[in-house]
Amino acid sequence: MTGATVDPAAVTEPDSAGWARSPGWARYLVVAGGAVALLLLGAAAGMLIGLPGSGGRAVPAADSVDVGFAQDMSVHHEQAVRMAIWERDHTADPQLRQLAFDIESGQSRQIGYMQGWLGLWGASSQATGGYMRWMPATNMPGTADMPAMTGMSDGHDMDSAATHPGMSRMPGMASESELRELTSSTGPALDVLFLRLMLRHHEGGRGMLSYAETHAQEPEVRNMARQMLSAQTSEADYMRQLLAARGATPLPPG
Amino acid sequence: MASGKSSKAGRGKRAPAVRVKSTPWGTIAAVVVVVVFAAAVFGYAFYQNRQQSKQADALAPFTPTAANQDPSKAIPGVITASFQAGQHVTPAQRVAYTHFPPFGGAHDYNWAACNGVVYPTAVRSENMVHSLEHGAVWIAYDPARVNGEALNALRTRADGKPYTLMSPYPGLDQPVSLQSWGHQLKVSDTADPRIDQFIQALRRNQYTYPEVGASCDALGPGQFDPANPPAFEASPPGPGAVPELGANGPAAAGEQLRPPAQGGSG
Numbered sequence: 001m002t003g004a005t006v007d008p009a010a011v012t013e014p015d016s017a018g019w020a021r022s023p024g025w026a027r028y029l030v031v032a033g034g035a036v037a038l039l040l041l042g043a044a045a046g047m048l049i050g051l052p053g054s055g056g057r058a059v060p061a062a063d064s065v066d067v068g069f070a071q072d073m074s075v076h077h078e079q080a081v082r083m084a085i086w087e088r089d090h091t092a093d094p095q096l097r098q099l100a101f102d103i104e105s106g107q108s109r110q111i112g113y114m115q116g117w118l119g120l121w122g123a124s125s126q127a128t129g130g131y132m133r134w135m136p137a138t139n140m141p142g143t144a145d146m147p148a149m150t151g152m153s154d155g156h157d158m159d160s161a162a163t164h165p166g167m168s169r170m171p172g173m174a175s176e177s178e179l180r181e182l183t184s185s186t187g188p189a190l191d192v193l194f195l196r197l198m199l200r201h202h203e204g205g206r207g208m209l210s211y212a213e214t215h216a217q218e219p220e221v222r223n224m225a226r227q228m229l230s231a232q233t234s235e236a237d238y239m240r241q242l243l244a245a246r247g248a249t250p251l252p253p254g
Numbered sequence: 255m256a257s258g259k260s261s262k263a264g265r266g267k268r269a270p271a272v273r274v275k276s277t278p279w280g281t282i283a284a285v286v287v288v289v290v291f292a293a294a295v296f297g298y299a300f301y302q303n304r305q306q307s308k309q310a311d312a313l314a315p316f317t318p319t320a321a322n323q324d325p326s327k328a329i330p331g332v333i334t335a336s337f338q339a340g341q342h343v344t345p346a347q348r349v350a351y352t353h354f355p356p357f358g359g360a361h362d363y364n365w366a367a368c369n370g371v372v373y374p375t376a377v378r379s380e381n382m383v384h385s386l387e388h389g390a391v392w393i394a395y396d397p398a399r400v401n402g403e404a405l406n407a408l409r410t411r412a413d414g415k416p417y418t419l420m421s422p423y424p425g426l427d428q429p430v431s432l433q434s435w436g437h438q439l440k441v442s443d444t445a446d447p448r449i450d451q452f453i454q455a456l457r458r459n460q461y462t463y464p465e466v467g468a469s470c471d472a473l474g475p476g477q478f479d480p481a482n483p484p485a486f487e488a489s490p491p492g493p494g495a496v497p498e499l500g501a502n503g504p505a506a507a508g509e510q511l512r513p514p515a516q517g518g519s520g
Contacts, residue, residue: 026277033285040292094477095344098363101473102465109467219320220460227466234340234464 058217059121066221068134069212070114071127073228076170076205077107077114080198083174086183087194095242096191103198103235113224130166135211137164172204172254192248199239200251202232312447316454323461329451332439339387339435339464341500345484349380350495355394355423356383357433359498367472367480368392370414373421376486381478382433385419388468389458392433393449394423400430404444411449417458417470424488435463 060066084104091097118125127133169175174182174197185193209232212225243250316325326332337358343349349360356379365384366377382392393412400408408430412420423431428440432449434456441448460466472478 026282030278030281030285033282033289037285037288037292040289040296043296095363097473098477102468105469105471106465106467109469113467223320223460224466227460227464231339231465234338238340238342 060123060217060221062123063134064217065134065212065215066218067118067121067123068127068132069208069216069221069225070118071123071125072131072134072170073205073208073212074111074114074118075126075131076173076201076208077111079173080107080201081111083179083182083194083197083201087190090186091191091194092187093191096194099235099238099242100194106231110224110228117218117221127166130164130168131170132208133164133166135208135215139207139211170204171207172201174201188246192243192246195239195243195246196248196251199236199243200254202236202239203253205232313450313454316451318455318459318461324459325455326434326437326439326452326462329439329448329455331441331448332437332452334437337436337498338500341496343380343496347380348487348491348495349383350491350497351379351383352498353438355379355392355426355431355433355438356498357386357392357438358436359383360496360500361387362478364478365470365472366419366478366483368419368470369416370412371419371480372409372413373419373480373483375483376422376424378484378486381484382419382421385470386433386435387464388417388470389435389463389465390417390419390470391453391457393418393420394426394431394433395420396426396429397422397424400444404429407444408449411453418453419470421486424486434459437462 081104084100084107087100088097088104091100115125178197182190182193182197206229209225209229213222213229216222216225240250315328318325326334335353335358341360342363343360345362345364347362349356351359360380361383362378362380363384364381365388366373366381368385368388368390376397386392393408395405395408408420412418429442430444430446430449431438431440432452434452437452437456439448439452456462472480474480475482478484
């Protein structure tokens with residue numbers, strides 16, 4: 001190219017010779033046109049790349065409060081949904097049927113939120129190993145009373161999260177034998193056992209909810225924990241009233 | 255067009271003087287084609303983006319976010335009140351509401367189906383309020399003043415729309431009243447832009463309704479039957495009614511929540 005411009009007589013390369021002899025405006029046109037084409041292509045590509053929400057925030061890490069809460073609260077909710085589905089299908093009391101449906105459908109959707117977050121964060125949907133490793137042992141209410149608790153790390157470093165192996169069962173969870181008792185009960189006995197198990201289940205989740213409400217990094221997670229806490233608190237009051245109206249008492253915490 | 259013009263000019267001056275290769279028309283044409291193509295792609299994408307965002311832009315300020323949790327604060331005329339959630343009454347009881355239509359407070363343990371139902375007749379308020387607790391927006395209208403095209407304009411906002419329900423409300427003091435848990439807006443014109451703003455700001459707003467994730471589906475006959483809903487009661491609730499803020503004392507609650515007669519949602 002440069003050689004051709006230096007020596008106009010060299011016509012061995014017809015293309016570059018033609019290029020060299022074309023008038024100034026044509027060269028400018030080609031160069032300018034090429035530049036515009038590149039800009040437009042770049043802009044179009046940038047538009048396509050930039051469309052889905054650019055400028056995202058940091059994703060919660062695998063050992064974060066956000067991930068641990070979403071994983072463990074999903075498991076906690078799954079059991080509430082399981083008990084509620086059973087009650088809805090087997091109670092004869094319309095008030096209990098409506099309550100069970102409310103818990104079943106509401107907590108199922110909340111599981112949907114939490115599992116959706118975990119998917120977006122690239123975290124696994126369920127923790128492998130002990131529960132509640134994302135919160136310090138001292139924040140676990142009633143841990144001393146928990147017979148199912150696995151050994152905590154020698155009582156050291158109890159104040160910081162992720163330094164204990166976690167729990168084999170979360171507070172409020174019903175045992176398999178309690179669930180068998182539920183599914184073999186009928187009539188008013190079924191209703192009372194459902195209310196007792198579900199009330200203890202709601203109460204047992206409070207520790208995780210209040211810790212996540214203040215310690216999660218994502219505002220949506222903190223808000224969801226806060227909303228769950230207040231909704232389950234009024235639902236627990238309601239269940240206490242329903243138990244009292246049936247002459248029954250709540251179970252001890254567990 | 256530009257290339258046609260310049261080609262004439264170029265040929266006139268050039269062809270006789272220099273007999274070798276002339277202007278690289280092939281290259282120019284190729285560049286022009288690429289430019290036109292890229293411009294078309296870019297222009298189309300830009301236009302589409304603009305069209306899409308134009309519609310969204312009008313309602314964007316009313317979308318709830320972590321930073322703007324209650325966008326209805328920017329809508330003139332919205333009134334608010336604070337209610338404790340989860341205060342239940344039985345189908346046989348009434349609540350002494352102080353707002354008309356009510357937009358929070360104690361409610362029937364059966365919520366009204368709020369999955370896009372347009373009720374042709376007025377429905378018992380105690381059931382409707384429970385739907386608000388589940389995140390629904392209730393569009394109420396005065397049947398004496400809203401009909402024909404105006405009624406259709408309202409209906410399109412509720413019909414088949416999840417977490418939305420609509421019903422006449424006899425004796426309403428404005429043609430239209432919108433309810434969300436703790437929020438109310440009354441308007442006189444079904445074309446008022448604040449209607450869509452209210453819906454955008456408050457329907458399933460995770461920051462403003464008490465029971466995030468709760469359902470709008472009904473269990474049917476024996477509970478709440480959308481095909482045969484309990485009727486609106488125009489008479490005063492009477493002295494035995496539960497206060498709007500709920501009868502929260504344990505003694506009152508035991509009285510209030512005695513197991514009801516079977517199948518009594520009507």
